[in-house]
Amino acid sequence: MAITYQQLRTANLSSLSDAVDAWRRLPGQFDTIARYFGSTVTKGLRDSDWKGETATEALEKFDLIEKQMKAASDEAHDVHTLLRSAFDAFQAAKNELKKIEKYVAEDKYLKITPEGRVYCDISAAPEENRESLSKGYFNAVQDYNKRVESILKEADDADSALHYALTSDPNGSARGFNTDTATTIKEAEQRRKEALQDAKAMVELARTGGDLSVAQVRRMRGVFAKHEGDPLFNERFATSLGAKGTLQFWVDLSEAHAGAQGTDLKDLKGFQDQISTNLANATHSDSRAMQQWKQGVIDAGNISFKADSKDPFYRPPGAVGFQVMSSLMGSGKYATDFLDDYGKALLKVDKAPAGEGKYTDEVWQRGADLVFGKETGRDPMNGYLDALSRNPEAATETLASKADLTHLLESSKYTDRGEALGKALEAAVTGVTPGEPAHDVLPHSREQVGIVQNVVHAVAQSGSGESLVSKAGLSESFGHIASAYMPEVSNVLAGPGADAALLTTSKAYEGLDRTDVTRFLYEVSRDPDGKAAIQYGESIYTASLLEAHVADPSLYDGSTENAIKTVAHNAGHIQGIVAHSTADAGIGSATGTEKEYNDAIKKQGDFIKTIVATGIGVGASSFSAASPLVSATAGGFLSGVSGMAIDRFYDGKQLDGALDDSLYRTGKDLNRAQDSVVQQTQWSALDAIAAHNSQLPEDSTKDLIRASVNDGWNRSDGALEDTHARPSA
Numbered sequence: 001m002a003i004t005y006q007q008l009r010t011a012n013l014s015s016l017s018d019a020v021d022a023w024r025r026l027p028g029q030f031d032t033i034a035r036y037f038g039s040t041v042t043k044g045l046r047d048s049d050w051k052g053e054t055a056t057e058a059l060e061k062f063d064l065i066e067k068q069m070k071a072a073s074d075e076a077h078d079v080h081t082l083l084r085s086a087f088d089a090f091q092a093a094k095n096e097l098k099k100i101e102k103y104v105a106e107d108k109y110l111k112i113t114p115e116g117r118v119y120c121d122i123s124a125a126p127e128e129n130r131e132s133l134s135k136g137y138f139n140a141v142q143d144y145n146k147r148v149e150s151i152l153k154e155a156d157d158a159d160s161a162l163h164y165a166l167t168s169d170p171n172g173s174a175r176g177f178n179t180d181t182a183t184t185i186k187e188a189e190q191r192r193k194e195a196l197q198d199a200k201a202m203v204e205l206a207r208t209g210g211d212l213s214v215a216q217v218r219r220m221r222g223v224f225a226k227h228e229g230d231p232l233f234n235e236r237f238a239t240s241l242g243a244k245g246t247l248q249f250w251v252d253l254s255e256a257h258a259g260a261q262g263t264d265l266k267d268l269k270g271f272q273d274q275i276s277t278n279l280a281n282a283t284h285s286d287s288r289a290m291q292q293w294k295q296g297v298i299d300a301g302n303i304s305f306k307a308d309s310k311d312p313f314y315r316p317p318g319a320v321g322f323q324v325m326s327s328l329m330g331s332g333k334y335a336t337d338f339l340d341d342y343g344k345a346l347l348k349v350d351k352a353p354a355g356e357g358k359y360t361d362e363v364w365q366r367g368a369d370l371v372f373g374k375e376t377g378r379d380p381m382n383g384y385l386d387a388l389s390r391n392p393e394a395a396t397e398t399l400a401s402k403a404d405l406t407h408l409l410e411s412s413k414y415t416d417r418g419e420a421l422g423k424a425l426e427a428a429v430t431g432v433t434p435g436e437p438a439h440d441v442l443p444h445s446r447e448q449v450g451i452v453q454n455v456v457h458a459v460a461q462s463g464s465g466e467s468l469v470s471k472a473g474l475s476e477s478f479g480h481i482a483s484a485y486m487p488e489v490s491n492v493l494a495g496p497g498a499d500a501a502l503l504t505t506s507k508a509y510e511g512l513d514r515t516d517v518t519r520f521l522y523e524v525s526r527d528p529d530g531k532a533a534i535q536y537g538e539s540i541y542t543a544s545l546l547e548a549h550v551a552d553p554s555l556y557d558g559s560t561e562n563a564i565k566t567v568a569h570n571a572g573h574i575q576g577i578v579a580h581s582t583a584d585a586g587i588g589s590a591t592g593t594e595k596e597y598n599d600a601i602k603k604q605g606d607f608i609k610t611i612v613a614t615g616i617g618v619g620a621s622s623f624s625a626a627s628p629l630v631s632a633t634a635g636g637f638l639s640g641v642s643g644m645a646i647d648r649f650y651d652g653k654q655l656d657g658a659l660d661d662s663l664y665r666t667g668k669d670l671n672r673a674q675d676s677v678v679q680q681t682q683w684s685a686l687d688a689i690a691a692h693n694s695q696l697p698e699d700s701t702k703d704l705i706r707a708s709v710n711d712g713w714n715r716s717d718g719a720l721e722d723t724h725a726r727p728s729a
Contacts, residue, residue: 003156005116009097016087023080027073034069052647078181085184089158096151118144161188168230198223199236206241209252214264221271224278234282239289243296247305247324254370255307255316269372273331280332294338297325298345319367322346326383327370334387339394347404357411385420395428400447402454409458412472422477430484443505452485453512460519475527483537488512490570501566518723525581528600536608542571543645543684550688568705571681572712579673605650641687678709
């Protein structure tokens with residue numbers, strides 16, 4: 001709505017003035033943070049004893065953070081300039097309005113209405129003079145009203161331009177801080193007009209549907225990329241084309257270029273990713289038009305869309321709305337409310353056939369190829385789950401439903417949606433999009449732990465759970481979940497009272513079931529990627545705990561030796577379950593060849609190192625906010641003890657005195673695997689002692705760890721005998 005006369009004349013600009021002053025100070029503050037970060041954290045890591053690939057990657061991330069702070073300083077300067085320009089524009093408009101009001105007030109016959117309309121009041125003049133007065137004031141009244149209209153328009157344009165610039169800025173296409181923030185109201189208004197013009201042009205092109213050439217698609221991709229983070233452009237394109245129009249456009253384009261190859265295929269695939277991102281950004285608008293678009297897409301979920309055929313003997317297969325929309329969810333972060341509503345409607349159709357997911361695939365067998373690439377888009381759950389993986393909040397809300405989660409897990413045995421479901425689960429239970437850096441990982445909530453318990457229970461079921469690991473394509477994600485939930489896994493296996501040593505900030509660290517967890521670890525360890533992820537998680541958690549207790553003995557109300565004993569026992573227990581699973585399956589059968597496992601170590605190591613380098617890691621969610629380890633790097637890796645543990649695992653460092661078998665690189669010999677766990681745990685303890693100049697005696701600490709790991713290892717064998725049918729029993 002346009003700014004009114006009363007709104008402008010009564011507008012209090014003090015808040016905007018305060019914002020101008022606040023943003024004036026921010027550039028210097030960001031610059032100070034950047035310099036302090038570089039001289040403390042980055043320099044501290046560079047000068048430390050932590051070496052290896054993980055240390056290098058962590059240093060690269062910290063260098064990037066320092067650069068981002070400097071970029072923040074530059075952008076804060078631009079925003080301050082923009083706000084100053086807006087303040088000046090509003091103040092100038094108010095001043096002009098006051099001048100007109102003053103002129104009117106000083107004139108005997110001029111008046112102004114509450115709506116801002118100037119008129120001539122000749123009621124008090126002698127009757128014989130009224131006609132001449134009216135004619136004489138006619139031009140003046142017209143001029144005043146035009147000036148008022150012009151002032152209000154200038155103020156409204158400034159308001160629209162400021163809103164456009166500020167809402168576009170945080171949604172910029174580049175990650176981190178934008179480098180092209182508008183610095184004046186005039187510049188922002190020009191960009192706003194260009195966005196509207198470009199949106200109109202793209203809608204006109206989209207309406208030609210199947211007649212679009214690849215060259216035109218390439219042009220559209222460029223325009224969409226230019227406005228990727230522009231809410232106005234994205235919303236105007238979607239709402240102008242309409243819900244059904246958007247779906248029809250994609251069916252027409254997919255049919256027209258079916259079978260594209262080479263550079264054409266690459267361009268079309270790139271455009272599909274781009275328009276997916278732009279539509280995702282559009283869904284974050286709360287405007288009435290956008291709400292109608294979102295509801296329209298859901299309402300069209302079961303409607304069939306078909307492309308026109310120029311061949312009278314060919315009838316294109318077409319697709320239903322759910323298939324079309326889900327094929328446009330391959331990129332970008334869709335709004336939580338939209339994903340919630342869309343998912344409920346989609347799951348209702350997906351769950352319609354009886355048979356606990358066995359016949360779900362039949363629902364989506366028919367349909368056009370809607371994806372430029374390897375996929376077809378026929379199973380809309382793939383695209384939807386992919387979208388959930390990029391919106392952890394929506395993923396948590398959707399997968400918290402035990403009935404829906406059970407259906408999705410069961411249906412993954414008979415479809416190809418397992419990998420997408422796995423990524424969505426990872427996002428749901430960690431709060432982090434898989435593969436993306438995160439700078440603020442919250443403690444696991446009871447809702448998240450509840451999802452993990454439902455997953456663990458499903459895998460632990462005799463007969464049916466095994467296929468979730470072996471057939472559904474979920475094993476790698478299960479391994480990542482076990483790794484991220486190592487504090488909860490450890491506490492439930494250790495039993496009540498262990499939380500004093502096995503530190504965690506989880507809101508429900510006791511929320512898993514011991515029997516289910518034991519069986520879950522056993523089953524997931526039969527897959528090379530699942531096994532490697534669990535072992536990395538245990539190693540990181542153990543190293544983080546040992547360092548925490550050595551660096552800050554007050555974390556445990558008792559002797560540090562007792563805390564170390566509990567940590568080491570836990571390491572032996574978990575790694576024992578993993579090793580017995582491998583031994584029971586046998587190298588070369590269910591667990592894969594030794595080469596496959598070694599490849600998995602590298603693959604999972606690359607994944608884990610990326611996470612640790614961002615300052616997250618398994619240990620990050622394990623310590624209280626008061627811990628000095630957390631306050632130092634926000635990740636619990638003050639001296640890189642966890643990083644060194646990862647590097648040893650990743651590089652396969654040999655056991656002392658061993659020439660042929662590297663750490664964890666063989667499952668043929670349980671004794672060697674057991675010794676490996678002892679060695680790894682001892683190394684982490686010694687690293688922590690050295691890093692923090694602890695007075696703990698090294699020899700007795702190593703002996704304590706040896707005995708404790710072995711006790712935990714032996715306990716794992718007995719626990720498996722009680723909970724799982726084993727070929728070795």
